[in-house]
Amino acid sequence: MSIVRPYGDTTGDGMVQLSFTLPVPHSKVAEGAAAQLAGKMGMDPALVVHARPMGPDFTFFVVYGRVHHLVDTDQVEVVERDYPLLTPKEVNAAVKERLRRRLVVVGGCIGTDAHTVGIDAILNIKGFAGEKGLEYYRELKVVNLGAQVSVPHLVERARAEEADAVLVSQVVTQRDTHLLNTREMAAAFREAYPEHRRPLLVVGGPRFDETMAGELGVDRVFARGTTPGEVASFLVARLTGQEAS
Structure with missing residues (x-):
């Protein structure tokens, strides 16, 4: 102990x-x-x-x-990174070699959440913490829907873009709005897609608990301080089957 x-x-x-x-x-x-x-x-x-x-x-x-x-x-439970952290060059190479097409990411803020700082930090080329966002990766196609996106519209765009992954940022947390919105989003995607064709569902925000992914029905929860490189590396690991380091 x-x-x-x-x-x-x-x-x-x-x-x-x-x-x-x-x-x-x-x-x-x-x-x-x-x-x-x-x-x-x-x-x-x-x-x-x-x-x-x-x-x-x-x-x-x-x-x-x-x-x-x-x-x-010794009794603290956390979600450790279980995938290798890649450089943008390595991400691009892995996508090109293993998917042999561009990896499609659709993102936005759902519900009434109008705070796009988080989603823009991950998606926009200007990035966050000295790292460029996913728009910088030439083998990734990024569709940023911005703020106050309805869940039906998010599902519709994900289907239209044939998204591999859907990234949702939630900053507004009054009365657990972020949790309710996330559960609604996860349920909508499960209803709209066969399980083996559903895009990866990733949510993030400063008040999320990373251990709640299963409870919320998503594939990954990212908390405060997450960088674009961490998200890109996770997407590549899950979508290409790359081994953890």
Whole structure:
């Protein structure tokens, strides 16, 4: 086992910092409520180190305090990369050699989600984190549908383009909208395609849990910080049967 505790001022002191908003006007009572909430969450002692009004009826807090919880890193469940990370040149070569045609990717933001920063970071040639997006790969055909794409339209375009993969970005998460939209999308594709002909379904966004792919009915979930190269490498691995490294 590998047991760890949070680090604040000294190793293993259990100190953590927590931020949240309460639907109350800023006052001494509000700060006391914030400290009480932190105490009920296991912080002892809990010190309100920052409080700022957010309009007349809300207050944002930062609380600093000690927790007594331990974490066993051997029991942490994560999704490890199970495919080789390829350069754009290697991606192009693999697609050309194994598919012998361009790999077709259709992407967009579904439902009412109008935040295209995530999908554009992966698809647009300008890319993200120093990597060029999938439009840069000459052996990939990229169709970016943009924002607020309905699920029926996404399915229709995927069929028309004979897509190998469908990439969906979801940033809006109120009331688990991203999860509901993803499940709706997965169900629609399963209804529209025979299983052996269905395109790969890939979703991503800052609030997704990478371990939920099976539960959501998709082939892969990518969380925050994912780069275009990681997505391209995954697509090649799954669509060409390339061995993991």
